[in-house]
Amino acid sequence: MSDHDGIKHEWPLFEVFVRAKRGLNHVHVGSLRAADHEMALHHARDLYTRRNEGVSIWVVRSDDVVSSGPGDKDAFFAPSGDKAYRHPTYYAIPDSVPHI
Amino acid sequence: MSFDAAYEALTDHDDDARWAYGTGFADPLAGVPTTVPANIDRGDLAAYCMMLGDDALIMSHRLQQWVTRAPELEDELAIANIGLDLLGQARLLLTRAGEVEGAGRDEDALAYLREPREFRHVPLAERADADFAHLTARLLVFATWRLALFDRLAASRDPMLAAIAAKGVKELTYHREYAAQWVVRLGDGTDLSHERMRAAMAAVGPLIGELLDPHEIERRLAVAGVAVDPATVRGEVEEVLAEVARAATLRPPVIPPPPTGGPAADDVSGAEPAGGRGRDGVHGEALTEILGELQGLARSLPGSVW
Numbered sequence: 001m002s003d004h005d006g007i008k009h010e011w012p013l014f015e016v017f018v019r020a021k022r023g024l025n026h027v028h029v030g031s032l033r034a035a036d037h038e039m040a041l042h043h044a045r046d047l048y049t050r051r052n053e054g055v056s057i058w059v060v061r062s063d064d065v066v067s068s069g070p071g072d073k074d075a076f077f078a079p080s081g082d083k084a085y086r087h088p089t090y091y092a093i094p095d096s097v098p099h100i
Numbered sequence: 101m102s103f104d105a106a107y108e109a110l111t112d113h114d115d116d117a118r119w120a121y122g123t124g125f126a127d128p129l130a131g132v133p134t135t136v137p138a139n140i141d142r143g144d145l146a147a148y149c150m151m152l153g154d155d156a157l158i159m160s161h162r163l164q165q166w167v168t169r170a171p172e173l174e175d176e177l178a179i180a181n182i183g184l185d186l187l188g189q190a191r192l193l194l195t196r197a198g199e200v201e202g203a204g205r206d207e208d209a210l211a212y213l214r215e216p217r218e219f220r221h222v223p224l225a226e227r228a229d230a231d232f233a234h235l236t237a238r239l240l241v242f243a244t245w246r247l248a249l250f251d252r253l254a255a256s257r258d259p260m261l262a263a264i265a266a267k268g269v270k271e272l273t274y275h276r277e278y279a280a281q282w283v284v285r286l287g288d289g290t291d292l293s294h295e296r297m298r299a300a301m302a303a304v305g306p307l308i309g310e311l312l313d314p315h316e317i318e319r320r321l322a323v324a325g326v327a328v329d330p331a332t333v334r335g336e337v338e339e340v341l342a343e344v345a346r347a348a349t350l351r352p353p354v355i356p357p358p359p360t361g362g363p364a365a366d367d368v369s370g371a372e373p374a375g376g377r378g379r380d381g382v383h384g385e386a387l388t389e390i391l392g393e394l395q396g397l398a399r400s401l402p403g404s405v406w
Contacts, residue, residue, distance in 0.1 A: 011172070032174055033172065033173075033174060034174065039281070039285075042178065042277075042278060042281065043174040043178065045274075046177050046178040046181050047174060050181060
């Protein structure tokens with residue numbers, strides 16, 4: 001988008017996370033454009049909680065999110081692929097341990 | 101919440117409660133008695149419900165006209181949401197009006213089959229917006245005024261009206277906040293946005309007088325503890341508008357002073373009658389255009405459904 005008199009014609013992108021009523025964690029639900037964080041929160045309310053989904057919203061600027069790249073995929077994730085013993089279900093659970 | 105239950109909540113056993121569709125929808129009017137309490141004039145109550153219902157219906161229609169025309173997609177949805185909230189209020193109020201009137205008219209008959217003269221909304225609701233600044237100024241005034249009314253109306257002697265108002269308060273609080281943040285953003289923005297917001301606030305001022313000028317029916321029902329006399333919310337409306345204007349580096353709209361000399365609706369001695377022009381069914385050309393859109397389908401295909 002072009003600039004006109006120093007005014008950016010496109011608002012920055014924000015990522016939206018909503019915590020559902022029954023959920024404990026905020027879940028990524030999508031993104032939107034807004035001029036600042038306050039407006040992003042308003043827009044998130046209007047775009048992503050219209051059907052009574054949420055009890056809490058986080059917004060974060062997309063360019064503040066640091067992500068792993070596709071090129072890192074093997075080095076990042078492949079090494080854990082053959083280590084089934086990292087799953088708690090790998091072990092027999094003693095009867096004296098009730099909650100796992 | 102116990103440790104067990106906390107983790108239970110993360111797993112989606114219950115298909116009815118999939119978070120993406122939301123849960124816990126509730127009917128705000130469940131269990132509210134529909135009978136009209138004794139000593140309340142049914143004709144007055146029906147007319148009053150129509151006044152508040154028509155304000156919402158016509159305002160909602162004007163907001164719907166912004167869909168596909170809003171400056172940003174996100175704001176378009178925000179405006180549509182607000183329009184839907186108001187349409188919901190209109191449906192409940194017109195249903196109540198028809199019920200109390202007892203002439204067999206339901207919400208659809210009242211919305212689609214009345215003549216312009218029978219509509220009782222204030223002129224602010226039907227004004228077309230010249231630009232987005234005009235919309236935000238008009239919405240700010242409308243939501244501020246209606247929120248002040250509904251806040252008090254939640255204590256109405258008519259239980260149905262009280263329940264509708266209590267539901268509306270939460271919606272209107274958000275409408276006011278949405279409009280206020282845009283007025284502040286544009287007013288305290290660039291030279292161009294400041295100038296356009298200033299013009300919009302100045303333009304909305306003359307329409308505020310009628311909002312605060314009680315109709316005879318409103319006055320009678322207020323005495324009976326059923327309605328809110330709009331003159332009693334003048335202070336709150338002025339205060340809120342002044343506060344938003346200050347944050348927006350604007351002058352608050354100039355609100356016409358209350359008419360002097362008390363009830364003058366029957367006074368034909370020359371002066372403009374005090375109050376109730378829109379409330380009495382006198383509207384501008386704009387309403388013809390609005391009703392053309394709103395009623396066109398229902399009138400050309402009576403009783404059609406989809």
